[in-house]
Amino acid sequence: MELLNTLGTTFRDVIPIAAVLIIFQVAVLRRRLPNPRRVAVGFVLVLLGLALFLVGLEQALFPIGETMARQLTDSVMTGDIGAASDVDWRDYWLVYAFAAAIGFATTVAEPSLIAVSLKAEEVSGGAVRAWGLRLVVAIGVSVGVSLGCFRIVTGTPLPWYIIAAYVVVIVLTFRSSRAIVPLAYDSGGVTTSTVTVPVVAALGLGLAATIPGRSPLIDGFGLIAFASVFPIMSVLAYAITSSWWSKRRGQQPSDSERKLDDT
Amino acid sequence: MWARESARFLFPMARRMADSLRDLTPIILVIAFFQIVVLRQPFPDLANVAVGLVCVMVGLGLFIQGLESGLFPLGEDLAWAFASKGSLVALLAFSFCLGFGTTVAEPALIAIADEASDVAAEAGAILDNDSARGSYALELRLVVAFSVGIAIVLGVFRIIKGWPVHWLIIGGYVLVTVMTVFAPDEIIGIAYDSGGVTTSTITVPLVTALGVGLARSIRGRNPMVDGFGLIAFASLTPMICVLGYGMVT
Numbered sequence: 001m002e003l004l005n006t007l008g009t010t011f012r013d014v015i016p017i018a019a020v021l022i023i024f025q026v027a028v029l030r031r032r033l034p035n036p037r038r039v040a041v042g043f044v045l046v047l048l049g050l051a052l053f054l055v056g057l058e059q060a061l062f063p064i065g066e067t068m069a070r071q072l073t074d075s076v077m078t079g080d081i082g083a084a085s086d087v088d089w090r091d092y093w094l095v096y097a098f099a100a101a102i103g104f105a106t107t108v109a110e111p112s113l114i115a116v117s118l119k120a121e122e123v124s125g126g127a128v129r130a131w132g133l134r135l136v137v138a139i140g141v142s143v144g145v146s147l148g149c150f151r152i153v154t155g156t157p158l159p160w161y162i163i164a165a166y167v168v169v170i171v172l173t174f175r176s177s178r179a180i181v182p183l184a185y186d187s188g189g190v191t192t193s194t195v196t197v198p199v200v201a202a203l204g205l206g207l208a209a210t211i212p213g214r215s216p217l218i219d220g221f222g223l224i225a226f227a228s229v230f231p232i233m234s235v236l237a238y239a240i241t242s243s244w245w246s247k248r249r250g251q252q253p254s255d256s257e258r259k260l261d262d263t
Numbered sequence: 264m265w266a267r268e269s270a271r272f273l274f275p276m277a278r279r280m281a282d283s284l285r286d287l288t289p290i291i292l293v294i295a296f297f298q299i300v301v302l303r304q305p306f307p308d309l310a311n312v313a314v315g316l317v318c319v320m321v322g323l324g325l326f327i328q329g330l331e332s333g334l335f336p337l338g339e340d341l342a343w344a345f346a347s348k349g350s351l352v353a354l355l356a357f358s359f360c361l362g363f364g365t366t367v368a369e370p371a372l373i374a375i376a377d378e379a380s381d382v383a384a385e386a387g388a389i390l391d392n393d394s395a396r397g398s399y400a401l402e403l404r405l406v407v408a409f410s411v412g413i414a415i416v417l418g419v420f421r422i423i424k425g426w427p428v429h430w431l432i433i434g435g436y437v438l439v440t441v442m443t444v445f446a447p448d449e450i451i452g453i454a455y456d457s458g459g460v461t462t463s464t465i466t467v468p469l470v471t472a473l474g475v476g477l478a479r480s481i482r483g484r485n486p487m488v489d490g491f492g493l494i495a496f497a498s499l500t501p502m503i504c505v506l507g508y509g510m511v512t
Contacts, residue, residue, distance in 0.1 A: 009370065014465060016364035020357070021337070028353045029344050035336070042333015049325030050464060052318045060315025068294065071302055098297055105289035109319075111326055114286075115468035116494070118327075119335070123475055123486045138289075158452055159443045166436040173429045179487050182428045185495035189459065190467050197371055197460060218382075221452030228459040228498060 002058070007051040014047060053111065057195065072098050089153045096146040099203060103145035103227065106199055107138035112190040120183055128183065136238045137187045137231040144230030145200055148223040152207045155214055158222040165229040172236035177243065184235035188228045200227060276324055283323035287316065330468050338472025339479070346480035351423070358419045361470070362497065363412035371460035372407055376400040379453045379505075389512065403508060410504035411461050414496035415470065421492070422477050425484060428492040435499040442506040450509030457505050458498040467494060 025033065033039055072095050107113060117130040117137075151161055173181055200223045208220035298304055345354040366372060380389070380396040380403070389395045421431060443451060462470070470493045478490035 013365075013368060013370070013463060016368050017361070017465060017469065020360045020364045021341070024341075024353075024357045024360070028350075028357070029341075029348060031344065033337070034340065039333050039337050042329045042331075042337070045325045045329030046333060046465065047329075049322045049327070049329055052322030053326060054322070056315040056318025056320075056322055058315070059318065060312040068297055068302065071304070072297070094301065098293075098301075101293040101297070102290075105293045108289050109283075109286045109323070111323065111464045112462065112467040114323075114327060115330055115334075115464075116471055116491075118330070119468075119471050119475060120487075120491070123490060158455065159440075162455055163440050163443070166440065170433055170436065173433070178427070179485075182488060182491035182495065185428060185432055186471070186491045186493070189462055189494040189498035191459075218449060218452060221456050223456075224459040225452075225455035 003051060003055050006055050006058070007047070010047055010051045010054070014043070018043070050111070068098070089150060092149070092153050095149050095153070095207065099149040099200075100142040100146040102199055102203070103196070104138045104142035106196040107141040107191050107227075107231075108134055110191060110195050113137060113187070116183075116186060116190050124179075128180075133183075133187070133235070136234050137191055140231035140234030141191050141196065141227045143234070144226035144228075145203075145223055147230075148226035149203070149207060151222065151226075152204060152214060152219050153211060155219060158225070162222075162225055162229060165226075165233065169229065169232050169236070172233060172240065176236045176240045180236065180239040184232050184239070187235050188232040191227055191231050196227060197224060200224060276328060279324035279327055280320055283320045283327075286323065287319060291316070326464075334465070334468045335472045338469045339476035342473050342476025343480045346477060354419060355416050358415040358473075359412040361412075361466075361473075362415035363408045365463060365466040366411040366461050367404060367408035369461060369463050371463070372404055372457070373400075375453060375457055375460055376403045376407075379403055379450070382449045382453065383512070385449075399512070403505065406504050406508045407457055407461060407501045410500040411497050414500040415493060417500075418474065418493040418496040419477065421496075422474060422484065422489050423481060425489060428495065432492075432495055432499060435496075435503065439499070439502050439506065442503065442510070446506045446509045450506065454502050454505035454509065458502040461501050462494055462497050470494060470497070 025031070113134055114130075117128075117133040120128045120133060121130040147161065151158065176184075204223040205220040208214045208218075214220075341357075345357065377396075377400050380400040383389050383399055384391040384396055389399050417431070421428065446454070471491070474493045475486045475490035478484040478486040478488075484490075
């Protein structure tokens, strides 16, 4: 029953995409797909797979993840803290640790990121490894989400952090190889979809609701923004360090870097 | 024929399942660790969790299989067809429709728009009743969907022209920074978050394949340097548009 429901919603998401594709295929390009049966089967698999995936998450992981976010923020609050000014950010280290861990874990399983990293591995001829890219992105998300929780706890303004992050991204952009920049920017946008958003949003709203002096409406948002900027940094930083490292050891650029430059 | 097809299909499926089990291990470990060691709560409803995990594994496997046999070839094929037809207008119209169409119905965006209308009502920017909130949320969704359409058009145009992606993105960052200063405080968090939620799991593979396909079919473009970057635009323009919307209303 649950599966049918989710299948229905997923199907509704696909209709506009399918409509656009079919209209352009028939009316503008006026030609047939080279392999329509294979594409149709692929579409059905994507739909079915996504629906199953979501139902499974709904069954197994989301309820626990959301409850845990609440329990963690509650457990810190057991000591009676009176006024808003008494909030000490050091009391919340468990929350930061949980945020980092869950940010990492959900990003590794994110289907959009899997799609982009598979494509990146194919396009770069293996110079960018799909699994490695996902790990680096996940590290970025984990740092970002835990810093975002620190921001909610301290109540400091969101724009400062994000704008500072932009500055770092810009500096890193000019120091890194041209070939990695677009991929790094893309990996910021894909980290936050099906899996990460619900858990991370629950964490942010729960945190803002339990800490005295924070409003869920103003302080609860922003974790997703952190989770989309930090992977850009981590991917760029990783690319810079690995090329710096191979230079320092006095080697020729490694095989994979040469391949990346040649693509 | 059927048997051979299914054999060819089943073998990679088994490997994919193993891969998705590996992908899920971190989530399982994190939740188990915090549940048992830190919070010391009993694991609720273990059977349900196990069934759910199997669903997730099979689902992820099917999804990736479908990507490679359906969405990736389709995206690249479309790019190739548009490039060989040589009609820039048709390509840009298609890009806009793809961006707009896939975003306007995006569930994550609907959720964010509803929350934003609550914030606006609370702050007194709009009347605090259902119809005012409803129309605010709908307008916001249209604004974001429009901005994603523009983003894909801009990104595709960039691939054709071969402009470096970082100048456009950095320009966008500067614009976001400037607008943040003038936008009302309540909208900022929502605007920053709206960038991350607009690209759905089905749009991402299609758009990525489209970009890479275009870069491959145009002479002198490098798929690594020029093919990626469409998603980056799609996550930047909604921030600009939502901030702008917050300033106007």
